[in-house]
Amino acid sequence: MQFIFSRVNTTIYQAHGEEWKYINSNGQESRSGHEVIICPHVTAWQDYLRELYADVANETNADAMYIDVFGTGQTFFCHSPNHGHLVGESPLRGEYRMTRKIRESLNSVRSGIPIYTEYTPVDFISQYQDGSFSYTIYYGDNQTCPTETNLFRFCFPDFKQIELVNGQFLARNWTAEGLKKAFFNGEGIWIKGDLGSWYDAQIIEFYKKSHELFQENSDAFTSNALRPFAKTLAGDVFAHQFGNGDKMIFTFYNANWRDVDGDLLQIGALSDAHVVDLWNERMLKTVASQPDFKIQTSLFPRDIGCVGVFKKKMDVRAEKGVLFINIADKYTSAVLSLTGILDGERIVQTYPSLSSFLTIELHSLFPHIPDKLLVKLKKDRLVLDEVILENLNESSHAEVLTWTSY
């Protein structure tokens, strides 16, 4: 639900609108059609909205509540002499008191109703809300900040940013580059309207892929252990680290107009780990023990990458169409998800109950042996460990060795 404008035909506007409305430095109101901006400093308006938000939450059982316009910060300096604030004062104190009152009233209805605003609020106000839209990619300066990163996302990891990608709320304004940067920065994307009918096939595919990666690795992406702009080993290649310990997810952005290939990021000592290029679905490395491991992969020009470093919880190998999997005892209550990819078609099969040693005939799961097989050990939709196998039709000894070298 959203209220911050008041429509001129409402009872509240007719009773108080002229008195409460925001006035700019020329003494004018701010009107868009039938909507007029009301000054957030007005105490009676704060109290009115406090009641209204609670009533709506009660009546509709809404999942979340929205406060439009808030967070712009420096836009609406109200010049009315009748609102109890300094003439020309910034809206911040008004937005602070209003947001706090709305938070308290919603808490009295039900705890945990998320509040989000149109813009990222100042840090102090953010304590009363859960997230906001972000226009960073729309307003960001590509020249000085090629990744168009909003550092607020990293300073306050529990505050959710939903990127509008290219502003104006129109799907046709979206660009592939904007979507990629939103993913690189670990931000949600706002889908306006119906995904299936409003957007083209490429955007739908991008959305599904990025959404799945966010969901399967939400433990890392929502972690407080973050390292924005981790130092990289290639010029004009940027990286963020999400999570630490058993799972580290790295997103990359190549700001060059050329491919990069090779060492991208130094991790240091690493042992018992699977390193997977999650974006391109390629196995990069199984690491037994290395004193100074570096992530090595390739990135297209102006493109993104995503690499997962998983503490090894299973051994996987394939031989002559048969999959052999050893799972550490501690994780046999997890689920095994097998995604077979053949000529771009994906088939997902799930094993809900596991023993520590599994032998799986691929023919029993897939009509044809897939070109590529994603083996994911999952718990509560989160990926605990992942291995990607390719060339499953071949049974050369060398290939098997690749996957059993640890």
Ligand SMILES: [Zn+2]
């Ligand atoms: Zn005012």
